[in-house]
Amino acid sequence: TQLLEQSPQFLSIQEGENLTVYCNSSSVFSSLQWYRQEPGEGPVLLVTVVTGGEVKKLKRLTFQFGDARKDSSLHITAAQPGDTGLYLCAGGARGGSNYKLTFGKGTLLTVNP
């Protein structure tokens, strides 16, 4: 069974601070996706990374996929209250089951004004 561990589980910071959240596994994934979810809503896809070592930037968000495709990180620069939400990572299974996503439990981020 593939498991994804996310850390920290909770994070509360002040507006303007930088932060990094982590997504780790002992398994290799075909791809890894980051989602943000707000209360009562479905997850919204932020980015997909596929290649080991890949780095993608989305405005103030920087995503990195580990060289071995087992882990990933999300760095937010100068966090804003609008960044508040549950950040979920999800790994795509390898081989013929690559349609199936395994999710971590998420990091609940609160950015205080």
Add this chain to the structure above:
Amino acid sequence: DTGVSQDPRHKITKRGQNVTFRCDPISEHNRLYWYRQTLGQGPEFLTYFQNEAQLEKSRLLSDRFSAERPKGSFSTLEIQRTEQGDSAMYLCASSLRGLTNTEAFFGQGTRLTVV
């Protein structure tokens, strides 16, 4: 709006009743998924359709659960004889078949409360 649409957004039902949820995927997507999310957890995979064929069902999907995608477009998820443990957010997602990865786009979910 061309995103994934789910209906209803909220459902409160009494234990033992049957409920049915509907999902309309993004129109050109041939893959459709159902996931379930409980409080404090990430979504868990329930089932997967490619066009109208249901190709995988999780062990989480007991005999009381049935999903269909009759014409390869919208899908329904039915829960018979609901139990309190069925209370959760039911999420539908869709994607295009890809060679190496799946970019799944989720709907807003149906929040089920069994009382």
